Amino acid sequence: MKNQDRPLHVDTSEWQAELALSVNANLIRLRHRSSGLELLRRPPSPEALRANPAVWGVPLLFPPNRIAGGRFRWGGRDYSLPLNEPEKGNHIHGLALGRPFTLANLEDTGAGTLVETAYEFGPEDPRFVGYPHEFRLGLNYLFQGDAVLQTVTLLNRGTSAMPFGLGFHTAFQAPATALVTTGPGYWEVDPMRRLPTGKLLPWPDGKDDGQVLTSAMPVACICPLHLRLVDGTPFLGAILDFPAERVKVVYEFDEQYRHCALWNDGGGKGFLCVEPMTWMTNAPNLALPPETSGLQALSPGETWQAKTTIKAQSL
Numbered sequence: 001m002k003n004q005d006r007p008l009h010v011d012t013s014e015w016q017a018e019l020a021l022s023v024n025a026n027l028i029r030l031r032h033r034s035s036g037l038e039l040l041r042r043p044p045s046p047e048a049l050r051a052n053p054a055v056w057g058v059p060l061l062f063p064p065n066r067i068a069g070g071r072f073r074w075g076g077r078d079y080s081l082p083l084n085e086p087e088k089g090n091h092i093h094g095l096a097l098g099r100p101f102t103l104a105n106l107e108d109t110g111a112g113t114l115v116e117t118a119y120e121f122g123p124e125d126p127r128f129v130g131y132p133h134e135f136r137l138g139l140n141y142l143f144q145g146d147a148v149l150q151t152v153t154l155l156n157r158g159t160s161a162m163p164f165g166l167g168f169h170t171a172f173q174a175p176a177t178a179l180v181t182t183g184p185g186y187w188e189v190d191p192m193r194r195l196p197t198g199k200l201l202p203w204p205d206g207k208d209d210g211q212v213l214t215s216a217m218p219v220a221c222i223c224p225l226h227l228r229l230v231d232g233t234p235f236l237g238a239i240l241d242f243p244a245e246r247v248k249v250v251y252e253f254d255e256q257y258r259h260c261a262l263w264n265d266g267g268g269k270g271f272l273c274v275e276p277m278t279w280m281t282n283a284p285n286l287a288l289p290p291e292t293s294g295l296q297a298l299s300p301g302e303t304w305q306a307k308t309t310i311k312a313q314s315l
Contacts, residue, residue, distance in 0.1 A: 005046050008103065012113050012143045014312075020057070023049050025101035025117040025139050028057035030148065032312040037245040039310065041171035041271040053098040054169050055265070055273070060139055060152065061097060064167025065261065065281035066090040068195055070130075072284035074163045075297070079284075080130035088193045093169070095127060096137060104138070112144030122157070133162035148310045156298040163297045165279030166306065167259075170251065171271050175240035178272060180227060180260060187226040187280065196226055198286045225262040226281060229253070237308075238274045246315040256306035258294040276308060 007018035007028060018029035028049065030039045043049035043056040053059055070081040070091035081091035096119050105116035122134040138153035156162050188199040229236050237252040238260070253260075257276040264272050279294030280286070286293050298304050 008106070008115065010113055010115060010141075010143055014146055015143050015148065017141075017143065017148070019115060019117070019141070020046075020049060021103055021117060022100045023053050023098055024059050024096060025119070026053065026057040026059050027141065027150075030310070032146075032245075032247065034146075035242075035245040035247045035312065035314070037242055037247050037249075037312065038173060039249060039312070041173060050098065054093050055271075056171055058150075058168055058170045059093075059097055060137070061167045061169055061277075062094040062137060063165035063279065063283075064094065064169070064275065064277040066092050066193075066195055068193070068282050068285050074284055074295075075161060077132075079163075082127060082130075090193060090195070095121060095125075095131060101139065109142070112142045112149075115141045115143075120157075132158075133160070134158040135162065135164075146312050150308045150310075152306050154298060154304045156300050156302055159300050161297045161299050163284060163295060164304075165277065165283055165294060165296075167257070167275055167277035167279075168308070169263075169273055169275050171273045172240055172249065172251075173242075174264070174270050174272050175249070176243050177241045178262070178274070179239040180262070180274070181229060181236050181238070182227040182260070183229065185228065187228060189226050189281075195282050196280060196286065198288055200228065227260045227262070228280075229258055229260055237276075240272070240274075241315075243315065248313045248315055250309075250311040250313060252309045252311070254307045256304075257308070278306065 005022050007020050010017040014033050016031040020026045020028050029042050040057050049056050067081055069089055070083045072079050083091060085092040099119060101117040101119045104118050107114055117139045119137045134157040136155040136157055140151045142149040185200040185202050187196040188201050189196055240249040251274055253276045256278050259277040259280040261275040283293040283295045
């Protein structure tokens with residue numbers, strides 16, 4: 001393994017972590033020392049991570065999930081992203097996935113161990129023709145007690161407003177149960193192309209209280225599911241139970257994340273992806289208002305920020 005491919009190790013009193021800077025600054029390992037729980041799906045090798053960087057650890061997606069045909073129109077301009085899911089006719093998982101990030105800072109702040117990384121996109125990238133906006137993505141982690149705080153910062157370095165969506169494909173080891181904060185319905189998804197139709201479906205059991213147990217059946221049986229998160233609730237996110245280790249993992253999102261998908265590749269593979277997203281899959285091509293789809297824009301010189309937190313709590 002080349003030196004630049006070696007993960008960055010972070011060791012604190014409560015956490016053992018590894019970040020693959022050369023592959024999306026992906027947090028590929030997160031071990032809770034007190035319980036011994038390995039929270040994340042860890043790649044068996046650097047080759048496995050590079051071959052499929054979206055299914056291990058906590059990869060950043062910009063934009064998240066799929067864009068039909070890799071194309072959309074916004075602000076009088078046509079956008080074109082690589083058609084990297086040709087069998088379904090989609091672009092999938094964005095411009096930063098699998099790309100090298102730089103280490104900007106590593107220090108003990110007194111409040112915890114801080115890791116700051118960055119990715120820059122501009123005219124030197126051949127994909128700039130289809131997405132003509134210069135930007136900088138900062139991806140930071142603060143390991144603090146029993147919590148890991150993640151902050152992502154987007155800076156528009158270009159001369160025009162840029163439409164954007166951002167998300168994570170967080171691959172947890174499969175929990176016994178998963179509770180996700182969601183609304184009274186979920187988005188219908190075309191089973192062939194895995195794209196939302198724009199239709200909101202009611203939960204079969206009529207639940208409408210904003211807390212839906214997504215694992216009434218074993219978590220291994222969860223099908224791909226696209227959820228609409230509830231605005232204005234005190235908690236947005238997922239709660240995952242690991243009874244063997246007597247640990248509850250709380251994955252909390254801030255209000256920037258309006259949508260969440262669940263995926264486990266058909267089940268039986270020992271993981272569950274919890275995917276917070278600022279916009280829903282294929283948002284620019286849906287006939288939905290921006291306040292519903294999550295489509296937004298960032299003006300030149302402006303900065304946008306979003307945060308998530310992972311906590312391990314003893315049962």
